Amino acid sequence: MGNPQHPTFDDRTLCALGVNVIKTEAAAISALADRIDANFAAGCRLILDCRGRVVVTGMGKSGHIGRKIASTLASTGTPAFFVNPGEACHGDLGMITRNDVVLALSNSGETAELLTILPLIKRLGTPLIAMTGNSLSTLSRQSNIHLNTGVREEACPLGLAPTSSTTATLAMGDALAVALLEARGFTREDFAFSHPGGSLGRRLLTFVRDIMHTGDAMPFVGLEARVRDALLEMTAKKLGMTAIVDASGKVQGVFTDGDLRRLLEKAQDIHATPIAAVMTRPCVTIESRLLAAEAVRIMEEKRINALPVVEDGRLVGAINMHDLLLAGVL
Structure with missing residues (x-):
């Protein structure tokens, strides 16, 4: 795996490589600001009107980001959980109801496991919000609302490892969670009740x-x-x-x-x-x-x-x- 003869990098070069990654990912996040538009507002309203929960799904690195987004939503007043689309194909789809909202994450918008369960989600009549980097993808076109998280380039020099794209998706998820938090009037005390074991919970719940x-x-x-x-x-x-x-x-x-x-x-x-x-x-x-x-x-x-x-x-x-x-x- 790879060349065992690693090139010698001095400290300055290593730091420069790290700085380039940070700048590349920062630019990717900054570009999202122009995409907080009517689609974003519609996504927020869809979740605010939801009588069930937000079901977040995604494979691979998108799945890892999805777990974090689901956790952030749940801890800030929006009931949410994560479902692995591969497991959904083998029984976990029963966790999704027509009263829920599905938030599907895929940079390409063509993830096979997501496309497999897509017809079943549509048949249930469960609203679908897609977060992809390709507005022409199957997933984005079949969704009720598409949030564009596409990036100009990955921070990985090979352009292969999800880096900027996962960071942008995570930031968009945070934007959703915080907008919903504000819209619900979620308070520090509410947050404490969701985190009774944390330091903030103890500070806000102990008299x-x-x-x-x-x-x-x-x-x-x-x-x-x-x-x-x-x-x-x-x-x-x-x-x-x-x-x-x-x-x-x-x-x-x-x-x-x-x-x-x-x-x-x-x-x-x-x-x-x-x-x-x-x-x-x-x-x-x-x-x-x-x-x-x-x-x-x-x-x-x-x-x-x-x-x-x-x-x-x-x-x-x-x-x-x-x-x-x-x-x-x-």
Whole structure:
């Protein structure tokens, strides 16, 4: 396979080859902008009106791109899945219904496996969107809507390996997905529900109330307490701070590790000094109903490591940076 005597390329030549590939593929994507036209809008409307799902299909490299497009559609509010056209010929065609929309990918538009199932798709009456590089191909002519993803040249110097063409197809698929996302009013919260295990999902689905310390694990002392009492509470609860509350449970201030260090530097008596005299007030708090990501923002902005959690000003919990780290919000 190939010539075992590989020519010697210096670093500059190798980098130049890489740059040429990037420029060639960038030009192929750029050319697509002029093809976002009435056909593209019609394709979007066809999918928006679909009562079923988008069935993406393609062979070989187009199949790999199709899987990614189906995944992107599904995660951005458009139910979609991928079907291999070769497998469709042997039973998987039953996964397609007349309520679906088929999105078929083929650079040539003449892929044998796609043409084999084409009459069956037409017989079902399932709308067909074709994404090809040849507007005169069988697949494009038989489709309800054709999206032209043709490229002037492949980035492969042999003109054989799908490179620019697959990149252009992927970009057109992304254009469809994002246009549909916007049209559906799909939000960050919707995206999070589709990705509960991802970092964005955790950031958008985790609330302060979900991870805060409550009850006996919540550090607090009353306004009448001494510094010694606050120190014992901080040591027991291990959050690096304690809230100071009045008789009604409303937070009046906090006492932190930093406050303790500053107090010790002044050689004040921790047994005699009232906590109300040395606590930090007013203090930063957060409401339990807010996203945990908001707690991260506040802590980073204020350069603090823990927050009292309140509802109507009353202490209901406490949270620190370690809690946020364990919850995967950071």
